[in-house]
Amino acid sequence: MKAHVSSILLGVRDMDAAKRFYTEGLGWTIKDDWGISVFFASDGASPVGFYGRDGLAAQVGTSAEGSGFSGLVLTYVVRSEARVNEVMAEAEKAGATVLKPAGALPWGGYGGTFADPEGYIWSLGYSEQGEDQPYAE
Numbered sequence: 001m002k003a004h005v006s007s008i009l010l011g012v013r014d015m016d017a018a019k020r021f022y023t024e025g026l027g028w029t030i031k032d033d034w035g036i037s038v039f040f041a042s043d044g045a046s047p048v049g050f051y052g053r054d055g056l057a058a059q060v061g062t063s064a065e066g067s068g069f070s071g072l073v074l075t076y077v078v079r080s081e082a083r084v085n086e087v088m089a090e091a092e093k094a095g096a097t098v099l100k101p102a103g104a105l106p107w108g109g110y111g112g113t114f115a116d117p118e119g120y121i122w123s124l125g126y127s128e129q130g131e132d133q134p135y136a137e
Contacts, residue, residue, distance in 0.1 A: 005046045007039070008074070011053035011064065012118045018050050021117050025094020026087075045136070053118075073113075075123045076136045081110045083137070084124045088112045091122070 012018040019038060022028040029041040032049075039049035057064035078084055081102075088102050091114045099121065102112030109127035116122065127133065 007047045007049060009037075009049050009051050009056065010118065010120055011056035012050045013053050014118070015050060015052060017117055021094050021096070025096075026090055069121075073121045073123050075125060075134075077125050077127075077133050078137055079126065079135060081126050084111055084126050087124050088114060091116075096122075 010018075015038065019030070019033075022040065023030060030038055031041045031047070032039045036055060037049055037051045039047050042048065051059075054064045076087065078087065084102050088098065092098050095117050096114040098112065098114050100113040102110065102124070105111050105125070107127075108129060109125050111123060111125035113121060113123045
């Protein structure tokens with residue numbers, strides 16, 4: 001198995017609210033809306049989509065119930081501190097919960113963290129140090 005993710009599928013409790021957050025709040029474009037699942041235009045990266053939380057849990061053979069930190073963090077690397085600040089502000093305005101405001105990071109970079117309305121954690125980052133960064137934009 002290669003170190004590659006074919007797609008990222010997030011189980012959501014409120015499909016309409018999740019779609020509003022990402023489309024109206026963050027400016028994402030829906031590529032496919034199948035009713036029980038939604039996928040966004042990926043611009044060549046791994047596609048991100050939503051599926052009803054209960055249905056997705058049943059599909060993979062687990063319980064939909066859970067609380068606390070899931071151990072999953074989605075990262076979004078940008079090319080400037082200013083862009084980190086802009087995305088954090090866009091997310092907060094759209095209804096995200098800021099978990100860690102943008103600022104200097106212990107390893108020398110700059111970043112911040114927010115949770116979307118479903119509780120999925122996004123870590124935004126920027127670093128002058130790396131030349132081979134997995135830039136999202």
